[in-house]
Amino acid sequence: MKNFVALCICAFTLLACGADESQKTDQKTAPAQTAAQQTASQPQNADANAMTDAQVFAYILGDVYGLPLYMNTPQRVGSMLDLDAMIQGIVDNERALKDSTWQLQVPAEEQKKITEHYEQVAAERKAAGDSASSIALAGPITGQKVVITDTTSMIVKYSYAEGVMIDNLFNGMRENFGEPFEASFFIQGVREFVYAALDPSFKKAVSDDRLKAVNLKYKKRMEDIREERRRQ
Numbered sequence: 662m663k664n665f666v667a668l669c670i671c672a673f674t675l676l677a678c679g680a681d682e683s684q685k686t687d688q689k690t691a692p693a694q695t696a697a698q699q700t701a702s703q704p705q706n707a708d709a710n711a712m713t714d715a716q717v718f719a720y721i722l723g724d725v726y727g728l729p730l731y732m733n734t735p736q737r738v739g740s741m742l743d744l745d746a747m748i749q750g751i752v753d754n755e756r757a758l759k760d761s762t763w764q765l766q767v768p769a770e771e772q773k774k775i776t777e778h779y780e781q782v783a784a785e786r787k788a789a790g791d792s793a794s795s796i797a798l799a800g801p802i803t804g805q806k807v808v809i810t811d812t813t814s815m816i817v818k819y820s821y822a823e824g825v826m827i828d829n830l831f832n833g834m835r836e837n838f839g840e841p842f843e844a845s846f847f848i849q850g851v852r853e854f855v856y857a858a859l860d861p862s863f864k865k866a867v868s869d870d871r872l873k874a875v876n877l878k879y880k881k882r883m884e885d886i887r888e889e890r891r892r893q
Contacts, residue, residue, distance in 0.1 A: 717867055717875040719842040723850020726827040731855050737783045741799035743820040748848055749807040750824020755844045758832060766809035772822040779819055
């Protein structure tokens with residue numbers, strides 16, 4: 662129960678300020694990220710008019726978990742995340758959640774070691790302050806499947822691991838709301854909120870009014886669930 666409450670409070674706190682989140686990211690990072698973007702417009706997926714509230718909420722969670730991670734990690738560890746690898750981590754983890762025989766491309770033990778490495782990098786950059794090295798750019802966002810090999814760079818593997826991590830958070834929201842939120846809409850949300858943060862002209866599939874309405878609906882549901890569990 663405590664984990665559920667913490668997860669929901671975190672999510673809805675971020676949702677409440679989601680409109681300003683991209684403005685709070687490090688301004689030194691944004692130009693580097695924009696420079697790595699493909700000039701071609703990125704594809705949009707589902708039409709908002711055909712999306713249910715549950716699908717919109719899954720889309721919103723892409724903003725909650727994906728956007729802050731993507732935008733804030735570069736200044737922290739000195740390298741941009743690879744968005745395609747991050748998405749691949751989500752895709753692969755979804756399969757692993759459904760099939761216990763499915764193996765992630767980066768095993769859990771390796772993910773742990775890579776994460777520990779970047780935690781150390783982050784600590785060193787923080788200690789270095791203004792003398793920290795410049796941010797290493799990622800390759801262009803292609804939207805294609807990512808295959809991890811022995812020669813894959815550590816930052817790409819880290820991006821994959823971070824995708825696995827946020828998908829586990831997404832799955833936690835599924836379990837605690839008792840609703841099978843669809844991963845495809847979560848992935849769409851991750852992509853579109855990132856694209857919109859990097860390119861102000863990019864139009865997200867779901868309007869701000871719809872996002873706010875669905876957010877309020879699920880915030881109320883969260884409060885009802887918390888009250889019901891408190892009474893048990």
